[in-house]
Amino acid sequence: MSKPVALPFIPVARSRIADHGIRGLSMRTVAQGAGSSVGSLNHHIGDKAALIGRLIEEERKERRDLLDRWRKRTAQLALADPQVLASVIAAYLEEAAVARREASVTICEFLVEAIVDPHGFPTLPGLLDDEDHFWAVLLERDHGHSADALGRAIAAYCRDELPFFIAAPGHTDFRLLRTATIQRLAEGMVGQASGLSRGFAALVSACGEGNAAVQFPFDLPEGSKRVEVAGYAANVMMQMGAAGITHRQVASEGGIPHTSVAHYFPTREDLMHAAIGSLILRTRHEVRGTSLDDTDGSYGLTLIRATHSVALAATRDPALVVFALDMRRRRAENVHGDVSKTIGGSEGLDRAAAQTATMILIGSGLAAMARGGAGGDKVIRPKDLMHLRAACLIGSNSLAARGARPER
Template sequence: MTNSLVRQLIDAARARIAAEGMRGLSLRMIAQDAGISLGSLSYRIGDKAALLKQLLEREHQDQQKLHAIWHRRIKSLNLAVPSVLSAVITAWLDEASQPRRVAALAGCELLLEAGANPGSYPGMAAFLDAQDAFWGDMLLAHLPADEARIFGCAIANYIRDELPFSLAAGSNVDYRLLRAATIERLGSRLTVGEIGLSAHFAQLVAASGSESADAPLPVDLLAGTKRAEVATAIASLIAEQGVAAVSHRAVAARAGVSNSSVAHYFRTRADLLDAGFGALVINMRDEFKAHGGLERYGSWAALMRSTHALALAAARDPQFVPFALDMRRRRAENGQDLLRTALSGDAPIDAAAVQSAALILVGNFLAMQARGGLDRPGRLQFEDLARLRRSSIAESA
């Protein structure tokens, strides 16, 4: 197989994932898109695992090229100035959301699926390490080496959590204002106090999440019905194992019903996923109303995965955008007291900085899942973020 045909197949796989999520990673459909037979694709590349391996290798190569472009673009900028660094982070997210949208969607999907099954994505750790290293290297001219490493890791993880929401709602003005406030605080290493947009943070939060209460779900899930019960089973599969795990058979086993019963309510796989995302919205709302009742998914990890899955669904179906933004807001609010206590120290911390820290830690948690566990290199903890704040405050004193 020629290199050009390999690239064509990888491009087809990436485009399928971007358009349909991991459910689109079908060897048959990719062969069709590339204009070759399924047998030829299987003979030349192998099975889906081999395709994923080549896809990750390609993502890594393209990321190296992207980092080189950005290195040239920002090497002369003074990233020690918070407003400059904030503008760079915003530009990075904007480029990912539009010109690089297909690659960004595919990357987000791969990260999410790797968290559910890291053994199937052996190249993901190196991919994530390179992202951390890029931002750390850019900061080396402005900070001591260890601080540059931690701050670079924090930026990379913020982007990992924010990117799915930017893909879903990058054109939403209320979301962009809210995002700008948290990026301001990220650029200043979670310090500075309530100036700029953060002085209006409560209003920005309310505007970004206000539509979801009135927006109708794209699927009818009446409480107490068997249809809603099956949809909840789909939601739990998405939260625990990822979108790729959803099938009529898997949902039937989870819900304790027959395959035909599942098909009666949700005929196609697209119907299954619409119902699952609808149930995620309902279930997450119920959890937040219960103030920490995460037993439904069994873990905080499942809730974090669910918000990303919902944001990626919203990137393809605008009907889900209000719900994705609402979950981003509620998720950050849920742990704000803990974060405020852990990070404030001797200097007060404002709500925008707390939410920025929450996005950093969620991004890091998802990255550590994809690397294979919290004991792997690359983990950020509360103390790392508190240290960044202390060093920034000391510099400005």
């Protein structure tokens, strides 16, 4: 049984991760930040693995308190009404991104790292289960048998959305884009696009640079040695996250001299931007070959993990926000047709619903990878979203028949 913590090691560790990423976390810096010694930290908590375990344990405790607060907040709300549910989802994300920022960054960092090393985060699956449980409990009164499926879909969507929200909480165009997808999420992706989602293409364009590429700090001409080295940097980011990018690591990845890397990208910041530029190009051209049913460690999801790394890096470096949002706004761009046909059937899905569905699949897939490629019936697949749409359609018809407000 763990020992009680007498010093503020947990908040200091969270702050350290929020400011420097998980690779900036060390026993020495946490002990110093708490005004203590490494010996005292070892006594109260243990080694670094135990510290990470304690951070997850504390977050699970806080999630239980969070659930109690949200149950009280929503006790008199009609969560069967999509407009009400959308407002609740948006408020939940805002609380996570702003009021609970350091805790949220910590868990986002753990998710990204666990995808590479699931055994290093053995208690994280329990926290992922808590995320699903949170929404299932809130929805059970108004959504009945579909509460679990819709709750898991909302949790998965939030899992993909959160790091971008943390990186750009005040970005107006992104806020509008996010509102449109949350609207379609709350509607169960049924019916025709309305309100903000009707102008979804314009929202996507406004959130970046239209159909043009985000301006990179330097050219990445196709077929050049510069692009090749940037690709090695992107590989490192996909494998190790943004914090793993160094000139030596990139040189090792490409089997090239350290001086060659430094020649094209002299500083680590240059190298970081090169990796991001290469990843943006990959998200535009290579994800289209990924199967929607491949949610247990595919190349596409590994690439998506790298976009989370970029978003988390952007939480610490505002210059990277534009790159993170370019990746976020392109969710479903390359797989829209497949998503629309597979999940939407003959009528298809509108663009906002297709992006929402893709983000649900991404969030579920990332969780499956963090579980070591496992997940079983916890993994959301396209057929599950088809069934969810059918259940939400029945629910929306029933709500309309009762005059747009459920009986209390």
